[in-house]
Structure formats: structure tokens, C-alpha cells
Amino acid sequence: MTTLPRIAAFLAAATFLAAGLPATAQPPAKAAEAVLYTHATLIDGTGAAARQDQDILVRGERIQAVGPSGTLDAARTGGARTVDLSGRHVMPGLIDSHVHLATPPNRGRAEAMLRRQLYGGVTAVRDMADDLRAVGELSRASLAGEIPAPDIFYAALMAGPSFFEDPRVLAVSLGKTPGTAPWMQAIDDKTDLRTAVTLAKGTSATAIKIYANLPAGLIAGITQEAHRQGMMIWAHSAVFPTWPADVIAAGPDSLSHVCYLAYQTQPAMLPAYEDRTPVDERRLAASGDDPVMAKLFGAMLERGAVLDATGSLFVLFEEERRNNPAAKPLRCTGPTTTRLTRQAWQAGVPISAGTDFVHKPDDPWPALFDELHFLQHDVGMPPLEVIRAATLIGARAAGQEKEMGSIEPGKLANFIVLTADPLQDIDHVRSIETTVKRGRAYRRADYRPVTKAEMGGRDED
Known part of the structure; x- marks a missing residue:
């Protein structure tokens, strides 16, 4: 191949890759219809x-x-x-702001989950940290129209070294020493954060998920460097042993699990994620808005952080525990999760609709429908606001507000x-x-x- 044709081929490939398509893919036959x-x-x-x-x-x-x-x-x-x-x-296509598609990777299972979501009206999802080798391929296949699936926006994970004894890490880091994969990195005081974020960005992740076992200083440092390099930060709302208030102060773009915020009311913070001690709910205000939580919600509003509440997960598990009292409790009960979500909504915090669980095979609908039901029928949000949570706020949580989330000229035709x-x-x-x-x-x-x-x-x- 002579030089000029070779350059032309390279530029053509670069154009397709920049658009998120493989160089061999062709636009759909009716792309301009x-x-x-x-x-x-x-x-x-x-x-x-x-x-x-x-x-x-x-x-x-x-x-x-x-x-x-x-x-x-x-x-x-x-x-x-x-x-x-x-x-x-x-109405706009729905966005599930909290899914896991590849822990461990199973292509057939993931495609089945994605097919159910798309035919159930879900046109985009946020994958909140998995084996990004598998997730990236699913994302590419979705964009190319090879599989029926929502668009997928995903996060690389960062946590303290002690977290990487979790068996799930082994399942998503096959072939890598736990904590060294670009999509799942152990961070400590010796880590070059600029390099760590660059490695995460190289996975094509939209964001870094700050997960567990990190001090406040490192959370702030990761957030600052990620934002400098144009990546979002999707954080757990408590990154044990860091208090929720300090997580919020670091400036993440979104926080997951409204329940975790309630650890701010406790006398001492749990030392690590692995400590599953539930919130002592007696320390919340007996009735009305809790003043400690009000301060947290005010700080989130000030910084523009989205709350990925995942409330239906806790409510549904509470129902299961009634049938099986011996089941291990979650960090919050269903009623407390509902109460905290309601206080956040009434305070004006933008709430997206995320699930963090999957329905059984015989359920014909996406799990997101349970979160929508929770937001209206448990929390009390009017349907119009529930729709906004599951569309425009979900797009904002994924960093895609300019592309999707509402039915407006110029945006993707997702409805x-x-x-x-x-x-x-x-x-x-x-x-x-x-x-x-x-x-x-x-x-x-x-x-x-x-x-x-x-x-x-x-x-x-």
C-alpha cells in the first residue's frame, strides 16, 4: 500500500473509532431514513x-x-x-443509572439482560464497574446494532488496597494481579494519580467509580485529577472509612445508595466496606426531616451532585426478609430508605433511577420498573417527576444530557x-x-x- 492510500485508510478508521464504531462497521442501510x-x-x-x-x-x-x-x-x-x-x-427512553453487566463476565447472560431492558423501554444504562473488557465489547456491539441493547456508559473502579481481597475482584480481573487492572485499581498514598486516571481513561470509561476503603484526601485527589482529564466521578455515598460529608465535599458528579448517607448520623464511621454493620436508625430524627441529612442534601445541591438512590433494592429486600427473618439485613431497612429518598427529593436533590439488581428470567420487565414504582408509590414523587428522574436526570448522571434524556431537536431519537x-x-x-x-x-x-x-x-x- 502506498503512503497516501495508507493515510486515507488510517483517517477513515480513526473517524469510525472516534464515533464509537469499529473500523469495519458500516452505517445501517437506512441511517438517513x-x-x-x-x-x-x-x-x-x-x-x-x-x-x-x-x-x-x-x-x-x-x-x-x-x-x-x-x-x-x-x-x-x-x-x-x-x-x-x-x-x-x-416519552424519552428510560435510563437505568445503576447496573452490573459483567461480574463475572457472561456474554449470553448480559445480552439477555440488555435485550429485556431495550424491549422494555430502556435506551441507556450506567454500568457501575465490572470487567470492562467484556462491557466495552457489549457497548461496541450495541452501538454497531449487532445486538438489541441500550447504550452503555461505564466506570473504572478505584478503591483502597484492602478491598482487593473481595472475591468479585478476581472474577473481573482474570489474568491480572488484583488491584493492577486499569479498570480496577488499588489506590494508596504512593499511587501516581495522574497515571492511574490516565490508565482508567484508556479503557474508554466515562467515569471512575470511587468504591471503598479510601481516606478523604485520596478521594479528593482522585476526583480532582479525573475532572482535569475529563472523566466523571461516580462514588458510593460513603467510602468507608470516609464520612459521607467528606465524600460530598470532594465533588463527585453522582453518589450511589441513599442509605449509605445515613452513616453520617452514627457516632463512629465503619473502618472498612467489609464491615456490614447496619445503620442504627434510632439515631435519625424520630419524625420529620433529619437535620444531619438536611445538611448533606444541602451540600449535594450546592455541588450539583446527582443521587442514585437505588431505593427499590432495599424495599424489595425488606419484603423478602419478612418471609425469611433469618436473612442477613441490608445496611438500611426499606422504610428508612424510603424516608431518606423522600427527604432528598423534597430538598431538591436531583434523583436518578438506578436499580443494582436483576429480575429473575421469568419476569418480562426490566428491574427499572420497580424503581419507578418505588419513586411514585413509596416516595410520593408525581409521575412527571419520576419520568424526569428516569430520563433527563439519568442522562445527566451518565454525562449524556446533551445527547439524550429528553425529546428535543438535535438529540438522539430515543423514546x-x-x-x-x-x-x-x-x-x-x-x-x-x-x-x-x-x-x-x-x-x-x-x-x-x-x-x-x-x-x-x-x-x-
């Missing part, structure tokens, strides 16, 4: 009231225009294939079509008829249910 969705009741995800009789013009992967039916520029809509959505409700009104009850998301992801329609009628053979058991969340 125009589709005009007409006469829909539109819930755009911004928190605005529903708008009746709206048209949405999609060209290729993106939304070109939105407006009252019949008002869009005929020059732009000419030749577009029309889909009549009379009597239907349209779902429902036959029942989700503003009457968020459980009406189960009336889903079609998921549109990056302009491609996935009919619920075409969904192939997950099988037990595909799942092969459940991972520890």
Missing part, C-alpha cells in the same frame, strides 16, 4: 406538562424537529415515512411509545408498544423473553 411520528401526546422529559397532538421528525439517529401536528416544515418532512401515534403517549398514560400511574410504562433507540424501532411484540438457560443464575449485586 426520515420518519414522521404524528399525533402523539408528548411528555418530553424536561418536567414540562404533556403536549397533545404533537409530531416528531426523526432522520437517521436524531430528532430533527418537534411541533404541533401539521406545523413542521413540509420541505423537511417531504418523503418521510409516517407513523400515526393517535391515542399514544410518547418509547405507550398505549396508556404514564402520568396517571407510572406503572403504565408496562403498556409499551415500541422502543425507538437511535432512530431504530423495536416493537414490543417482537420481544423474545429471557430464558433460564440464558441467565444461568444471578450475580451478587
